[in-house]
Amino acid sequence: LSPSLITCGSLMKLLNADYNVRLHSHDVQYGSGSGQQSVTAIDDVSEAGSYWKIMGPNGAAPCSRGKPIKCGSTVRLTHVVTKKNLHSHHFQSPLSKNYEVSAFGVDGVGDEGDDWKLHCDSSFWKRGEPFKLQHISTAGYLHISGRTFGQPISGQYEVAASKSSAYGSRWKSAEGVYVQPPEPESGNQSIERDEL
Numbered sequence: 323l324s325p326s327l328i329t330c331g332s333l334m335k336l337l338n339a340d341y342n343v344r345l346h347s348h349d350v351q352y353g354s355g356s357g358q359q360s361v362t363a364i365d366d367v368s369e370a371g372s373y374w375k376i377m378g379p380n381g382a383a384p385c386s387r388g389k390p391i392k393c394g395s396t397v398r399l400t401h402v403v404t405k406k407n408l409h410s411h412h413f414q415s416p417l418s419k420n421y422e423v424s425a426f427g428v429d430g431v432g433d434e435g436d437d438w439k440l441h442c443d444s445s446f447w448k449r450g451e452p453f454k455l456q457h458i459s460t461a462g463y464l465h466i467s468g469r470t471f472g473q474p475i476s477g478q479y480e481v482a483a484s485k486s487s488a489y490g491s492r493w494k495s496a497e498g499v500y501v502q503p504p505e506p507e508s509g510n511q512s513i514e515r516d517e518l
Contacts, residue, residue, distance in 0.1 A: 326449045327391075327447065327503060329376070330389045330501070333498050334496065335372045337494045337496040340466065344364055346361070347371060347404060356422060358422075358426050360475065362471065362475055371403050374399040376391065376397060376398075379396040379437050380434050381434070388503050391447040393442040393443070393447060396439055397438055399438070399455075400427075406430075406432070407427045407430060408464075410424070411424075416480065417467060418468075421457070434458065438455040438457055453493055454493065463491040464491065466481060
């Protein structure tokens with residue numbers, strides 16, 4: 323299997339392919355809508371608050387660490403710093419009035435509003451290739467509206483879920499710690515390794 327595959331348990335930053343900003347969260351709550359932890363997008367490449375862990379869908383058995391993820395699968399993204407899941411629901415987003423995207427849950431445990439369908443063109447999710455995330459419950463696509471916030475998160479971009487999958491909804495994997503798929507088990511390979 324190719325090392326370019328994105329696998330369960332990998333930690334990565336998601337780069338918006340249209341706006342060249344990274345999906346981000348932090349301990350700042352929305353002042354409207356759900357009042358949950360806000361999700362934005364930022365220019366800063368070095369910000370630790372932009373790492374997300376790739377997980378299986380809510381309520382399912384945990385996916386095996388290193389398992390490649392098929393395009394069309396349902397995934398959850400857990401914010402590494404705050405351990406809340408990328409989430410959406412029918413609250414309005416504060417600037418564009420699309421569906422609000424928030425970070426929700428405790429220690430990675432949330433609800434069905436954390437589930438996203440992965441749209442990509444290959445058989446499996448691959449690093450560097452464009453993909454889209456469609457929220458299961460609202461059918462909205464994770465996207466950048468192009469609008470930016472004022473204080474206290476001045477200059478950060480609004481992230482929302484939009485019924486349209488047009489401009490602003492294409493993402494790519496960026497910096498990260500990518501867990502490699504396990505080696506296929508075969509008698510020949512284990513013998514060769516023993517001889518080394």
